Amino acid sequence: MRRDEGVWSLVERVYIFDTTLRDGEQSPGVSLNVKEKVEAARQLARLGVDVIEAGFPVASPGDFNACREIARAVRGVTVCALARARFADIDRAWEAIKEAESPRIHTFIATSDIHLQYKLRMTREQVLEAAREAVAYAKRYTSDVEFSAEDASRSDPDFLCRVLAEAIAAGATVVNIPDTVGYAVPEEFGELIRTIKEKTPGIEKVVISCHCHNDLGLAVANTLAAIRNGVRQVEVTVNGIGERAGNAALEEVVMALYARRAFYQVTTGIRTEEIYRTSKLISSLTGMPVQPNKAIVGKNAFAHESGIHQDGVLKERTTYEIIDPAVIGVPRSRLVLGKHSGRHAFRVRLRELGYELSEEELNAAFQRFKELCDRKKEITDDDLLALVEEEIGQVPPTYELRYFHISSGTTVVPTATVALKIGEEVKEEAACGNGPVDAIYKAIDKLTGRHLRLDSYSIEAVTEGKDAIGSVTVRVTDEERGKTYLGRGISTDVLEASARAYIDALNKLAADFNGNRSRQPEGEV
Numbered sequence: 188m189r190r191d192e193g194v195w196s197l198v199e200r201v202y203i204f205d206t207t208l209r210d211g212e213q214s215p216g217v218s219l220n221v222k223e224k225v226e227a228a229r230q231l232a233r234l235g236v237d238v239i240e241a242g243f244p245v246a247s248p249g250d251f252n253a254c255r256e257i258a259r260a261v262r263g264v265t266v267c268a269l270a271r272a273r274f275a276d277i278d279r280a281w282e283a284i285k286e287a288e289s290p291r292i293h294t295f296i297a298t299s300d301i302h303l304q305y306k307l308r309m310t311r312e313q314v315l316e317a318a319r320e321a322v323a324y325a326k327r328y329t330s331d332v333e334f335s336a337e338d339a340s341r342s343d344p345d346f347l348c349r350v351l352a353e354a355i356a357a358g359a360t361v362v363n364i365p366d367t368v369g370y371a372v373p374e375e376f377g378e379l380i381r382t383i384k385e386k387t388p389g390i391e392k393v394v395i396s397c398h399c400h401n402d403l404g405l406a407v408a409n410t411l412a413a414i415r416n417g418v419r420q421v422e423v424t425v426n427g428i429g430e431r432a433g434n435a436a437l438e439e440v441v442m443a444l445y446a447r448r449a450f451y452q453v454t455t456g457i458r459t460e461e462i463y464r465t466s467k468l469i470s471s472l473t474g475m476p477v478q479p480n481k482a483i484v485g486k487n488a489f490a491h492e493s494g495i496h497q498d499g500v501l502k503e504r505t506t507y508e509i510i511d512p513a514v515i516g517v518p519r520s521r522l523v524l525g526k527h528s529g530r531h532a533f534r535v536r537l538r539e540l541g542y543e544l545s546e547e548e549l550n551a552a553f554q555r556f557k558e559l560c561d562r563k564k565e566i567t568d569d570d571l572l573a574l575v576e577e578e579i580g581q582v583p584p585t586y587e588l589r590y591f592h593i594s595s596g597t598t599v600v601p602t603a604t605v606a607l608k609i610g611e612e613v614k615e616e617a618a619c620g621n622g623p624v625d626a627i628y629k630a631i632d633k634l635t636g637r638h639l640r641l642d643s644y645s646i647e648a649v650t651e652g653k654d655a656i657g658s659v660t661v662r663v664t665d666e667e668r669g670k671t672y673l674g675r676g677i678s679t680d681v682l683e684a685s686a687r688a689y690i691d692a693l694n695k696l697a698a699d700f701n702g703n704r705s706r707q708p709e710g711e712v
């Protein structure tokens with residue numbers, strides 16, 4: 188709890204208890220060093236969480252040091268450390284966080300019969316006693332003591348309420364109700380909170396908290412159900428990381444309360460514009476990538492791929508977005524150009540790239556774009572640039588590539604069959620060559636009746652990845668007329684790009700011949 192809030196005012200404010208550095212670090216494979224934990228804690232404070240659970244100091248010297256450094260470094264937020272219901276754990280926890288501006292000891296013990304019988308090997312009476320003693324012992328160190336009834340959702344509610352009452356009587360200021368194994372479902376969990384409120388003496392004096400795990404994918408739903416029933420502290424982690432399937436995701440809970448504030452009628456102290464940055468930082472520190480379709484912070488959370496949605500968003504963002512991405516610190520939504528996109532989004536992206544195309548040019552470029560989409564998963568800006576440059580740089584085509592076929596390999600003579608549309612006719616020719624490109628060019632020569640000298644041929648990948656677009660540039664000379672032409676072709680298939688480049692040069696030659704090289708700069712020969 189922040190100092191300036193005073194102690195436990197029960198206004199309609201939901202306190203955000205971040206356990207990324209404790210339960211989040213319990214994610215298999217995650218281990219943060221002291222420096223990384225301090226960096227994360229500073230960002231959590233910037234985000235505006237109320238409590239940072241910094242670690243479990245008895246677990247290791249590293250965790251102890253991390254808690255101590257966080258307690259020293261971070262201000263304006265409560266720093267909390269976890270301890271079993273054992274004096275030695277509590278001593279260690281206090282030692283680690285005592286320099287915090289606002290320290291909290293969080294002690295816990297399980298209350299379900301299954302945990303009592305098999306794990307703790309304790310009777311109910313012993314657990315009651317341990318809870319009471321642990322809270323009272325922690326209370327000697329600090330006024331801010333949280334008690335958790337581990338596996339509360341699988342506990343006998345009457346016994347659970349008795350334990351909570353003991354903890355409150357011993358001085359707990361927050362009682363936490365964990366759904367430790369993610370077993371609860373929302374209606375049931377909400378009901379449990381109601382029962383606790385009705386049946387636990389002293390409950391009105393403390394903040395009720397919940398801590399939900401995601402084993403059934405219900406951690407956020409259960410947390411929201413708990414809030415609806417009176418919980419005013421929620422234990423969450425950034426990106427939902429944590430033991431097994433993780434914990435309730437901070438960003439999802441916070442943004443559900445934000446987006447549906449009229450429904451929930453509660454607020455948090457989170458600076459939502461820091462959410463995206465925090466998610467990125469935690470992902471990079473923990474090495475746990477955020478799945479693209481993750482709510483709020485996934486790469487696709489504000490990306491629109493289909494034409495109808497893109498058109499809607501361009502006309503009015505709220506048609507397909509319930510949250511303005513700027514609110515969580517993402518500058519704007521992304522229109523992803525792909526095979527489901529339409530002309531509106533295509534035109535807008537080209538405009539952003541500096542191209543204002545005529546309707547005719549746009550339609551031609553759009554058709555090429557759709558063909559490209561069938562071959563390439565994601566169309567990048569570089570792809571678009573290459574495509575549009577080629578499209579608008581074109582002269583009226585005398586020759587159009589219809590198809591080609593290649594037979595090539597180490598033991599055969601490369602042979603190409605090429606079909607061109609010339610005027611209204613489609614003609615086909617075959618030729619052999621030194622290699623597949625040579626064979627294609629010879630077949631094109633046969634079809635056009637022109638014999639150009641190939642002065643240079645170069646190829647480069649204009650985009651990245653295995654499905655990159657290849658750009659071929661050829662320089663050819665019409666020896667009869669002593670003129671040289673540049674041709675450029677692009678495609679994900681380098682042979683097709685080669686054919687297109689050669690045909691581009693031939694079209695320039697033909698246009699020159701016919702006196703209608705309208706769009707080519709003078710001198711580019």
Ligand SMILES: CC(=O)SCCNC(=O)CCNC(=O)[C@H](O)C(C)(C)COP(=O)(O)OP(=O)(O)OC[C@H]1O[C@@H](n2cnc3c(N)ncnc32)[C@H](O)[C@@H]1OP(=O)(O)O
Nearest residue numbers: 213243245246247271272273295296297306307337367430
């Ligand atoms: C639901 C949760 O997330 S709880 C937090 C889980 N986090 C962690 O466990 C991470 C840090 N843990 C550790 O580093 C170690 O487990 C330690 C240092 C805490 C303990 O290590 P060890 O002493 O070797 O014990 P170990 O972990 O094998 O067993 C746990 C012991 O604690 C007992 N225990 C478990 N929870 C509690 C509790 N809340 N209060 C008191 N005792 C408890 C168990 O019954 C067991 O006792 P036993 O040794 O008498 O059988």
Ligand SMILES: CC(C)C(=O)C(=O)O
Nearest residue numbers: 295335337338365367
């Ligand atoms: C320590 C407690 C709060 C916990 O992490 C759990 O029960 O899941």
Ligand SMILES: [Mg+2]
Nearest residue numbers: 210367398430
């Ligand atoms: Mg947990």
